[in-house]
Amino acid sequence: MGKDVIIALDFSSAEEVYSFLDKFQDVKPFVKIGMELFYAEGPSIVREIKKRGHKIFLDLKLHDIPNTVKKAMSVLSRLDVDICNLHAAGSVPMMKAAVEGLTREDGSRPLLIAVTLLTSIDSEIMERDVLIEKPIDSVIMQYAENARKAGLDGVVCSALEAGKVHSVCGESFLTVTPGIRFADGDVGDQKRVMTPAGARAAGADYIVVGRAVTASEDPVAAYKRCVSEFVG
Ligand code: C5P
Helix, strand or coil: CCCEEEEECCCCCHHHHHHHHCCCCCCCCEEEEEHHHHHHHCHHHHHHHHHCCCCEEEEEEECCCHHHHHHHHHHHHCCCCCEEEEEHHHCHHHHHHHHHHHCCCCCCCCEEEEECCCCCCCHHHHHHCCCCCCCHHHHHHHHHHHHHHCCCCEEECCHHHHHHHHHHHCCCCEEEECCECCCCCCCCCCCCCECHHHHHHHCCCEEEECHHHHCCCCHHHHHHHHHHHHCC
16 A cells, blocks of 8 residues: 555544545545444444445554454454554554454455554653653654564554654554644644645655544545645
8 A cells, every 4th residue: 555645534423424425426535433433333334434445444542461452353354444553552462462363364464553652642641640751752663663573564653753763663664644734724632733745745654634624615625635735
């Protein structure tokens, strides 16, 4: 898979999702299904969106003991999604078990990427609640390196970190970057944002775009603008 724009389907019901996707006639965007939609609608929403011809990033961020994650990933591999994810904080043994669970009998599997540190965690929370006193940047890079060692394909990170992740983990290690806004758009609750063109210059492999597309008056035009700025 090459560079692509992934639309975050941050909706709470199947009806909202279908009426959004129905607007796209001549293109089938790569989409992200998160916890809210998955917990509301279950695996059938994944099958239905796949049947409509979309690639899917299933953003469930697994984090549990290795055996449980392995079994859960094995169930997810049957859903035929294109990207799954987990928390790198679950450790290298958990990530290795996830790769095993996700791998089908014929050796194929969806791409597997790790969340390093959530963007809601800052150095104060790390020190006070998680008792980690190292600089955030070095924790993110260590988690990315752990993910690479465990056999994962990449990480979710800010576009601002994409270049460093590539220099530590290699150019082929995928960087999937949320926090994308148009230069003339609303930032909303995101703290560190980048434009699609900025993410491209930073070397991101995929951008995840939510409200800049879903809340636009013309989502199809907004999506196409993202693609032309990011992919070219
Ligand atoms: O609307 P917006 O473009 O901010 O949505 C970004 C999407 O990416 C949301 O689905 C959000 O949960 C997800 N995400 C994020 N930051 C992370 C990880 C995921 O914004 N660090």
